[in-house]
Amino acid sequence: MNNKIQSLRGTPDCPDLLTLFLENNDLQSMRLAMDFFQNMVSLTVLNLSNNLFLTELPVGISNLVSLQCLNISGTGVRELPMELSSLSKLKCLNLDMTLDLETVPEKLIYGLSRLQVLRMGWTGFYTSKPINGNISFSRLECLECLKYLNALTITICNDSALEGFLSSHRLQGCTEGLHIHRSMDDSLFSLKTLCLPPMKRLQRLSLQSTSMEEVKIEWEEEGRKIQTPYDFQTSLIASERNFYNLWMVDIRSCPNLKDITWILWAPNLRDLFVSRCRRMEEIISEGGVAAMTGDLILFEKLQRLTLISLPELKSIHRFALSFPCLVEIRVLDCPKLRKIPLSCNSAKGRRIMIRGKQQWWNELEWEDESTRDTFLPSFQPW
DSSP states (O other), X not given: OOSOOOOBOSOOOOTTOOEEEOOSSOOOGGGBOTTTTTTOTTOOEEEOOSOTTOOSOOGGGGGOTTOOEEEOTTSOOOBOOGGGGGOTXXXXXXXXXXXXXXXXXXXXXXXXXXXXXXXXXXXXXXXXXXXXXXXXXXXXXXHHTOTTOOEEXXXXXXXXXXXXHHTOHHHHHHEEEEEEEOOSSGGGOOOSEEEEOOOTTOOEEEEXXXXXXXXXXXXXXXXXXXEESSOOOHHHHHSSSSOTTOOEEEEESOTTOOOOGGGGGOTTOOEEEEEOOTTOOBSSXXXXXXXXXXXXXXXXXXXXXXXXXXXXXXXXXXXXXXXXXXXXEEEESOTTOOOOSOOTTTTTTOOOEEEEOHHHHHTOOOSOHHHHHHHGGGEEEO
């Protein structure tokens, strides 16, 4: 790893080799010998990630009959060869950030029947344009057939695919990373209200949509669907109906969103990034604040808060918060945000960093002079 390797020549005789790490190199497909893997019959882990010039996998990879984990994330691979179907023991396949990947044969997915972990975040496979103007559900159906699948990262970029995903309890139940993003053709994504079911396994969520106006939480109870933007009781958030494992939320270029009060349902959120949402006025709405009861500590686990290019943003939260785990607040191009929800008791015992423009900092309004003096050493000009 990190050796600037450009080529793999010859046919090394390594019948007992179990693990091979070749990530973060300069491997090029034309310099990768077709039979390089021929004598590695015991290999169980192969990591080729972050080789940007690797545009195709050698057919000889089919010789790795013992392979259980294949990582080609961050490569330039354009298609997965059918020869991969020979890897009958494969349990983990990582395709994250394969932006050029456009072809994944359906028969290949069906053939990898032992897959337990499948990473497809930010792949061309799911962000490519529909063929002949049609959206196929078959790709999601392929995933449904993977009976051992228990960890999924997926990118969705059109209404039809999102509808298929939200109707699949099986896929929701194993999804750890969900990226909902518009494609190059905005007409494919016209959803105005996103109704998310509480997904217990979800860890990372990113949203990007020019049409989305609202996000609601939806679940079924006694045969009926319940939707809520923020008309909830704290006891519900503390119950199983939440995003307990969700630690990262990234929201970009959603010009019609006015608030993201729904993140109250993510009690363990650590990293919140919001950018280029030109109509967003509040992070947590006043209605959401009014609905809060009980002992819920908002942003109890939050470590990093980043707010960029939110011209209408006026409030993060109406009242000062304790922020017991806060490390950093970054604010850029949010001219109407005049107050940060801090008091002299916030981030008690912690030295946090607040980054922003000097003029914005100078014009901030504080709860009192003691609070201003407490956080004055925290500021770093951006």
